[in-house]
Amino acid sequence: MKGFLAIVRREILERRRLLAAAAVAGLVPLAVPPLCHVGAANAADVRSSTAFVLSIAFALGTSVGLGATMIVPALVSRRLAFDFARPLSGAAIWGGRLGASLALASMAAVLVWIPTLLTGSRIPLSDIVPTVRFSRAWPLMALACLAVLFAASHGAKLVARSRSPLIVADVALATLATLGFSNALSRVPLHDARTLSNAMMGMSIAIGLAFLAGAQASVVWGRVDARAAHRSFAIVFWTVIGAAIVIAQAYSLWGAGRIL
Numbered sequence: 446m447k448g449f450l451a452i453v454r455r456e457i458l459e460r461r462r463l464l465a466a467a468a469v470a471g472l473v474p475l476a477v478p479p480l481c482h483v484g485a486a487n488a489a490d491v492r493s494s495t496a497f498v499l500s501i502a503f504a505l506g507t508s509v510g511l512g513a514t515m516i517v518p519a520l521v522s523r524r525l526a527f528d529f530a531r532p533l534s535g536a537a538i539w540g541g542r543l544g545a546s547l548a549l550a551s552m553a554a555v556l557v558w559i560p561t562l563l564t565g566s567r568i569p570l571s572d573i574v575p576t577v578r579f580s581r582a583w584p585l586m587a588l589a590c591l592a593v594l595f596a597a598s599h600g601a602k603l604v605a606r607s608r609s610p611l612i613v614a615d616v617a618l619a620t621l622a623t624l625g626f627s628n629a630l631s632r633v634p635l636h637d638a639r640t641l642s643n644a645m646m647g648m649s650i651a652i653g654l655a656f657l658a659g660a661q662a663s664v665v666w667g668r669v670d671a672r673a674a675h676r677s678f679a680i681v682f683w684t685v686i687g688a689a690i691v692i693a694q695a696y697s698l699w700g701a702g703r704i705l
Contacts (some may be wrong), residue, residue: 448533449452450658453543456515457548467503467553473559474499489565496561507550508591512598515665521606521670535665546595548587581676593653596660600678603663607675616681622686629693644696657683 474495497704516539519525519608528538604612626648659682 448531449541449544452528452533452538453544453548456542456545460511460545460549463507463549464552467556468559468671471496471501471557472502473583475564476562485598487580492561493565496558500557503557504550504554504587504591506595507553508546508594509598511542511546511549512595513602514600515546515601517606520603520664520667520669520674521671525664528680529668535668536661539661539664543592544597547591549587550591569579589653593656596653600656600663600682602659603671604676607671609672610674611672611675615683618683618686622683622690625690629690629697632697646700647696648689648693651685651692654681655685655689658682658685701703 471617474492477491516525525538529535543659604615629648630644660682663674663678666677
């Protein structure tokens with residue numbers, strides 16, 4: 446745990462300028478109503494909408510950007526060996542960077558909102574969230590989405606930088622996975638909205654878990670060898686995706702049979 450927290454602290458301190466940029470961006474919503482000649486009656490809504498879009502942009506951009514730059518460049522250049530030389534596990538090295546990314550993305554989003562909230566404008570969540578249950582769970586769902594974005598960006602960057610022939614297999618497997626998921630969805634009748642929704646949700650969760658598990662494996666098993674990291678990522682990622690396709694096929698067959 447100490448190693449995990451040490452990495453989180455180090456990564457946040459090294460990228461603290463990102464938080465300063467978010468704080469400056471938080472002033473933008475205050476300037477939008479005057480620049481757009483918005484009346485006082487609608488100024489609060491305009492500030493809220495602008496701040497909402499900016500906060501999402503900062504959170505998503507931070508996760509994607511850090512996913513591509515926080516681990517892979519250090520892994521390819523073997524600078525990641527510095528962390529492995531210390532009494533740190535691969536899981537702590539990966540988890541610390543993921544935790545730092547989530548913290549930075551969350552803090553950046555909050556910093557963008559602070560100036561708007563100080564003016565008395567509200568966060569327009571009630572206009573977006575469909576149900577009370579979702580409104581209670583959205584913080585955890587948002588963190589999960591940011592984590593998946595970080596892992597997906599890491600995986601894409603790793604595949605591109607590894608220059609491994611394995612990328613040909615990745616393309617082939619991606620094609621087969623697309624066909625497998627599409628075939629499973631096509632078997633569910635369009636009027637069976639519940640089964641179709643459950644299948645799509647399950648596939649989305651499986652893909653997210655595949656990215657997270659594969660990204661962690663690339664650091665834990667691949668260590669400072671880019672091709673070994675790519676190979677580890679691919680093995681875990683496609684194993685999870687393959688299992689998800691089998692389950693999706695079985696679920697769609699059950700759903701189609703239940704309707705018939």
